[in-house]
Amino acid sequence: MSSIVSPFDFKEQFRFWPRHNEALYRRLESKHAWLEERHRTPEDLAPDPLENEMVLNIGPQHPATHGVLRCAVKLDGETIEKCVLDIGYLHRGIEKLAEAKTYQEFMPYTDRMDYLSPYSNNVAWCLAVEKLAGIEVPERAQWIRMMMCELARISAHLLWLGVGLMDAGAVSVFLWCFEHREDIYNIFDHVTGARLTVSHSRIGGLASDVTDEHLAMIAAFLDKFENSIAGWEKLLNRNRIWIDRNEGIGVLTAEEVVELGMTGPNLRGSGVAYDIRRFEPYLKYEEVDFNIPIRTEGDSLARYFVRMDEMKESARIIRQCLDRIPRVYGPIRNDDAKKAYPSKNEVYYSMEGMIHDFLYTDTGVCPPKGVWCYHAIEAPKGELGFYLESDGTGNPWRVRINAPSFTNLQGLEYMMEGAMMGDMVILIGTIDPVMGEADK
């Protein structure tokens, strides 16, 4: 009883593992068949470590991979010759799970996809279902949804900023960012009743209304945040180390990002003007005044500037919402009990309300049979879309999640090739993947 490592042979038990790795490494080799030709003679094969290629596995449990991302890289000295990503360590099969849930039941699962901005995911899901079933959302709910989505964007970008800077060696910004994220969590806590997995949006509206205290909290947060971000920009925009680490790293041209299908700030950092908020406006984005930051350099520094500007634009949008929400009176949920949950007052004090509540929990909304639709929103990471197909029952027939992190990671493979090993953490940070979303 000396070792806690069990004596059985893992290779025998995990029979998939060797084959899985073999396929991965074969992929790593395939593009570089010329390497074998270069090392044809025995002298070439002499084990000089500086001459040989090295295969290095980074992750899945590596702090710089922001989750469980595994990169198998082939190195030539310090240059990455080829990179193959292995994802799926967090695969929970939520597309499969969705088929066994009603539309409303599945909503809390979306919190667990991009757990840095759960509010956006809830809203994306609810909007997709509302489009499929043709459910109208009251105006007040739309304004509140928009405001909270922008708060979620700030929260997600703050995490990217803090963690990205920590990867580059600056620890204090991480603490400053998390101080502000804590404020946002407190706001979410007061508005929705939960800090991380908010689950506040409902099909046809919202779970609860915001009060004047909530709006005052958000206004106070914005004052503090705008002051802080001005300070961070003074620190970072002309910071020699930060610029040296980011400038010219991971350069993608406008053609390349479109070809790789990247979304969000990664796309706009390369000069492609594609933002769902303008491309096909949802909620009330047509009625607020804001800019979409675009930069053309396409390197990590450009993406840094895009995200910083986006946070400031989000603050602008929230200010306009704060201005508008007190003047938009009305319900926060659709009044039709076949399309949205009845209010709790109705449920507790009337028989019909209770019946409707039961029915809605049991079956929920039933979209027409044999129809499908796709609805996308601009989540902090990019285009988050849900493709839904209905068979006329309360459960979706097929749910397809177009996750921005997944599409962005595909571009990471391409970006890594030719980069330096030391820039790897910067590249992963600049892509800003969330594995919970990429792995579905």
Place this chain on the structure above:
Amino acid sequence: MPDSTSRPPQHETLKFHFTPVDPPRPGADLSNPHAKKTTYVPEVVEALRERFGDAVEEVTLYANEHTVRVDKARLVEIARFLREEQGFTYFVDCGGIDRFTDEDRYEVFYNLVNIDAGKRIRLKVRVDEDDMTVPSLTGVWRAANWNERECYDMFGIRFEGHPDLRRMYMPEDFEYHPLRKEFPLLGIPGSLPLPPQTPEGELTRDPFPAAHGAKPPKSYEEPPSEFTEE
């Protein structure tokens, strides 16, 4: 609060140049409260019909969204036409659908976007169970690579001409395709060995033992109790 004495910003943010399609194209049905103007593209559908004739099998419109179902054999040709002549350069998404019918059981859809003109269209192809192949679109849009791999992983549809058709999420020799309708939600016991729950324990063969009538493995040692049954 921005400091009024500070200098103008060093890094100028560029203006967002985008021409929205305004007003909507004639004939658009915006009765759905969430309908978008971009998804109604009759001119593209017409161009496809004119060019490919019978290969366009069905055109559907729901919630102001156009879906064009095309012939599988001419998919690559149609995709190339959409990309090169209609400007759909941006590949958004693709995925499979299990219709669970006798004929043409599977479907694969492709969401495409024309960024400059503000258009969005969806292509669909049907796949029969006897011939589970679809021509790969990786030659047209590079972005299709991972999406097709995922579709292969989840449905077992093989994409012909794909440069790297490995599974996306599941391990290489997992024998099933989870998003097919006949795959049980609780998984198939024994199909995937999971790590042991205790340092010296056996591998877990069933992720949901309780659902299959077995005692779930404990990740901790239960303290001895005098009430423990023999």
